[in-house]
Amino acid sequence: MLRLRDPIRLIPLLFLGFIAVGTAVLSLPFATADGSRAPLLTALFTATSAISVTGLIVEDTPVYWSIFGQTVVMILFQIGGFGIMTAATLFGLIAGRGFGLRDRMATQVERNRLETGDAASVLKLVFKITVFVELVVALILATRFATTYGMGLPEAAWHGLFHSVSAFNNAGFSSFSDSVMGFQTDAIVLGPIMISVxxxxxxxxxxxxxxxxxxxxxxxxxxxxxxxxxxxxxxxFGLVATLAMEWSNPDTLGPMGVGAKLLNAAFHSVMPRTAGFNSLDMGSFHDETIMANYFLMFVGGGSAGTAGGIKVTTFFVLFAIVLSEILGRRDAGLFQRRFGRAIERQALSVTVLAASLVFAATIYIASVSSLPLDDILFECISAFSTVGLSTGITAKLPPDALVALCLLMFVGRVGTITVATALALGGRERPYRYPEENPIVG
Amino acid sequence: MLRLRDPIRLIPLLFLGFIAVGTAVLSLPFATADGSRAPLLTALFTATSAISVTGLIVEDTPVYWSIFGQTVVMILFQIGGFGIMTAATLFGLIAGRGFGLRDRMATQVERNRLETGDAASVLKLVFKITVFVELVVALILATRFATTYGMGLPEAAWHGLFHSVSAFNNAGFSSFSDSVMGFQTDAIVLGPIMISVxxxxxxxxxxxxxxxxxxxxxxxxxxxxxxxxxxxxxxxFGLVATLAMEWSNPDTLGPMGVGAKLLNAAFHSVMPRTAGFNSLDMGSFHDETIMANYFLMFVGGGSAGTAGGIKVTTFFVLFAIVLSEILGRRDAGLFQRRFGRAIERQALSVTVLAASLVFAATIYIASVSSLPLDDILFECISAFSTVGLSTGITAKLPPDALVALCLLMFVGRVGTITVATALALGGRERPYRYPEENPIVG
Ligand SMILES: [K+]
Ligand SMILES: [K+]
Structure with a gap:
């Protein structure tokens, strides 16, 4: 019963289409600063990173790309962000019913009280929120850049807009070579970005x-x-962990005053969850902070938005199941509600698929490069969860590894189950059930 | 409803008791080769490692401990192995019914057709298998050591017995300083050990x-x-992965002939699953092989035996759930049987608890030491899954890290859910159920 018109196959194809177009446009000679044509892999990686709102880069954005190229990147992550938000929301409305993913989408629709008639109003709302928040944040940032950092108006407006759009879409791209590290002590720059994210x-x-x-x-x-x-x-958790572990690290929080320590630890509790800006040098983080970042990146943000990772709800559903198991309770749930069996399985499947994918990619990249394993793992989680933070190895990776990261960003954005279901051939449900029998586990 | 006679609290206490006794005996001056008293932490770590049949060591077994000390270690892992096998099997018979763990145990009993009346015959069987297999393997090894490696009869018999008992109990302790690396090309030494394991x-x-x-x-x-x-x-998987990744590594399989390559790759597909002997230098493995070992160690061996890890069945239950989710099927199962909801949750809980524990321990050890993160992660998985393999950092770890590893070995052996349930206070079941509501996950 393979149906090509299956809506679930539409979203991956849509994304692939945009990646292709983005790659083509970024391959135009005037997309680069020096007017030479970007290599195919550079264009492909940058387009994939932008469309998937990841923010990993192989070339320094403001140095390598022309203003045209940077504008293309900004449009791509605006489409990737707005597009995914809308598609994910609307997808629930057109999806049929059944088991597995279909159930998930049906549930999503019911729980959030969306009706098919809502489609237009949903689109309108997304559009209004986008324009409003992006403009307000851009205005604040541009004003600050112009008044405090001595930029000319056009330059201040450009950087303000770029960072505002990037923050709103959780893209993590920056029009500064050192991300926002130049504004470490400036709450008026870091604050609006954090709130938007x-x-x-x-x-x-x-x-x-x-x-x-x-x-x-x-x-x-x-x-x-x-x-x-x-x-x-x-x-x-991110705030306390970053403060505790980096408090006296001479290359990160160490030299700062208490206020700046708090600001930057807060910033770095927000960013690994999906956005990917950095005000501190990630490469100088202690190993234990890197581990905490693995966790925050892997969990990610909220469902059906621009955030990546397995998602906050998925993590806490797992948490509730484990808790109920320990307490010997029949039902798992939170906030005086119990979960259905389907949602428990989906949470489990999303997590296992995510972990397997990151694991496989890390093995693969380790076998084609000779970079430290913990940096590779960081890069893979960052790509899969579309975070965009890096310990600084992206540009050093061989072509094969970059292709693997592209795949991670794509699957991470579109969704593991969506991709797996789209790839799965053949019938969905058997007309009979097997008898129940349980192995011993654990 | 806290009941101290609760059988589930008995197993952890039993293990703690044996660890205490083992630590005390290993603290006797004549337990060490030079007759000085071992530091408390060394005795505690060695006793915990032996009782939990892990095999991680801070002091070179044949050099640091006297023959008396080594015999104590052997007795400890025999008790830890035989004891756990028997306790885990018998425990099913005395556990009550209910939800969560109790169900698991009840299921275990039913599925394996054990009756309470069987208890004596179970004990007898375990004893007979143990004595038979240990003696046969000891005989083969001792004969080989005496005839081919020119050892005197008492020496050959000692090493044969030690390795046979260690292999049978999946303990991974060796009476040679370099584990079994001296027998890399000898199938008559490596073979019986592999089969027993x-x-x-x-x-x-x-x-x-x-x-x-x-x-x-x-x-x-x-x-x-x-x-x-x-x-x-x-x-x-282990065989193919080790062959493919280490084939031309000059420090492992590289210089060997094809036969020896096969033998050692086979040996290292068996050992990370629980036993922990090594015929190759783990510290020289490529990063990608280390990653494959993370996976094999984490999964571990079969339930209710001497093996550690989350267990083979747990892994494949998760696998089947993910597969059914991708295929959009109502039931998850394997071999024409479907799983019940309770077993699905238990598999999930075991895995999440295991991963959380390994993760937390790795963060902690990274924060108290400055060793490479991938080596620390390897050590933590090895300890939790009671494997005993190491990239060589155990003796370099600070005291705090060793205590953390002791805890991992203890919990890994006794079982995450068993420990968590034993620690959980208060009532088990609510007299009411909350209404069902499902969040969006993934
Ligand atoms: K991002
Ligand atoms: K072991």
């Missing part, structure tokens, strides 16, 4: 719920409750 | 099923089918 990384269903029900906790869907509470918990 | 790493329920039903596949329980087929698949 935190908001959009919640995902669209949560943003919609928040708009409808404001801060009335009882009216929130379970999805919103878990995402918001989980986000706060993860941010707190 | 493969057999016992299947776990006791499988051994019992094989004894009753021989090779009649249809009569096997689902647990036996998954464990045997899964073990073969993992061994094949």
């Amino acid at each position: 935190i908001l959009t990384a919640l995902g669209f269903p949560v943003m919609q719920d928040l708009r409808r029900h404001k801060l009335h906790w009882r009216q929130w869907s379970l999805h919103t409750k878990i995402t918001v509470a989980g986000t706060l918990a993860l941010l707190l | 493969i057999l016992t790493a299947l776990g006791f329920p499988v051994m019992q099923d094989l004894r009753r039903h021989k090779l009649h596949w249809r009569q096997w329980s689902l647990h036996t089918k998954i464990t045997v087929a899964g073990t073969l698949a993992l061994l094949l």
Whole structure:
């Protein structure tokens, strides 16, 4: 029963199409600063990174690409961000019913109270939020750049817009060579970027719920409750971990005052969850901080938005299942609701597929390069979770490794289960069930 | 409803008791070769490693410990091995019914057709298998050591017995300083060790099923089918991966002939799954081989035996769930049987707890030492899965890290869920259920 019109096959194809177009445009000679044509792999990697709102780069964005090239990159991550948000939301409306993924989408729709008639209003809302937030943040940043850093108006406006769009779409691309490390002590630059990232990384269903029900906790869907509470918990973990582990590292927080320490630790609790800007030099982080970043990156942000990773809800569903198992309870759940069996399996499948993919890619890249294993693992998690942070090895990777990262960014963005389901051939359900028998596990 | 007589609290306490006794005996002056008293941490680490049949060492076994000390170590891993096998099997018989772990144990009993009346016969069987296999393997090894390596009879008998008991209990301790690297090309030494390890790493329920039903596949329980087929698949993966990745490594397989390459790759496909002997220098493995070893060690061997890790069945239950999710099927299962919800959750909980523990320990050890992160991760997985392989950093670790490894070995041996349940206070089941609501995951 292979149907090519299957909506689930549409999203990966759409993304592939945009990557192809982006690669072609970035291959134009005037896309680069020196007017020479970019090598195919450089164009492909940059387009994939932009469309998937990852932000990993093999060439220094402001140095290598012309203003035209940088504008193309910005448009690509705006499409990748806005596109995914809308597609993911609308996809729930057109998907049929059934088991597995179909159920997931149906559930998503019900829980977030979207009706098919809503499609236009959803699009409108996404568009309004995008324009509003991006303009406000761009204005703040541009003003600051012009008044405090002595930039001319056009230059300040360009950098402000670029970072605002990049932050809103959690893209992590920067029009500065050192990301935002030049603004380490400037809360007026780092602050708006952080707020924009935190908001959009919640995902669209949560943003919609928040708009409808404001801060009335009882009216929130379970999805919103878990995402918001989980986000706060993860941010707190990131803040405390970064502070504790980097407090006296001479290459990161060490030389700063307490205020700047707090600001930068907060910034680096937000960024690994999906956005990928850095105000500190990631390559100088202690190993234990790198490990904490593995975790934050792998979990990622909220579902159905621009964030990557396995998602906050997935992580906390797993957490609740383990807790119920330890406490010997029949039901797993959170906030006085219990989970259905389908959602438990989906959470498990998403996580296992993600871990397997990162693991396989790390083995592969380790076998084609001779870089340190922990840096490779960091790069793979960053690519899969579309974070875009790096310990600095991206440009040193051989072509085979870059292709592997492209694949990770693509699958990470489109979704492991979506890709796997799209690739799976043949019938979905058997007309019979096998008898139950259980092995001993653990 | 905290009950101290709860059988689930008995096993951890039993193990702690043996560790205490082992530490005390190894602290006797004549336990060491030079007659000085071993430092407390050295005695504790060695006793924990032996009782948990791990095999990690901070002091070179044949150099640091006297023959008395080495005999104590051998007795400890015999108790840890035999003890755990028997306790795990018998535990199923005394455990009550209910949800979570209790269900698991009840299931275990049913599936493997054990009755309470069987207890004595189970003990007898374990004892008979142990004595028989250990004596046969000891005899083969001792004969070979005496005839080919020019050892005197007492010396050959000692090394033969030590390695035979160590292999049978998957302990990985060796009475040679370089483990079995001195026998790289000798199939008559490596062969019996491999066979003993493969057999016992299947776990006791499988051994019992094989004894009753021989090779009649249809009569096997689902647990036996998954464990045997899964073990073969993992061994094949280990063999192919080691051959492919180490074939021309000048420090491992490189200089060997094809026969020796095959023998050593086979040996190193068996050992990371639980036993922990090494015929090659692990520290010289390529990064990609180290990654493959992470995987094999983490999965481990069969349930309810001397093997560690999350267990073969756990891994394949997760695999089947992911597969059913991708194919959009209602049921997850293997070999024409479907799994119950309880077993799916247990598999998930075991894996998540294991990964969290290894992750936390790795962060901790990274923060108290300055060794490479990939070596630390290797050490933590090895300790948790009671494998005992090392890239060579064990003796370089600071005291805090060694205590963390002791904890990993203890929890890894006793079982994450067993420990977590034993630690969990308070009532088990609520008298009511919450309504179902599902977040969006992935
Ligand atoms: K990003
Ligand atoms: K072992």
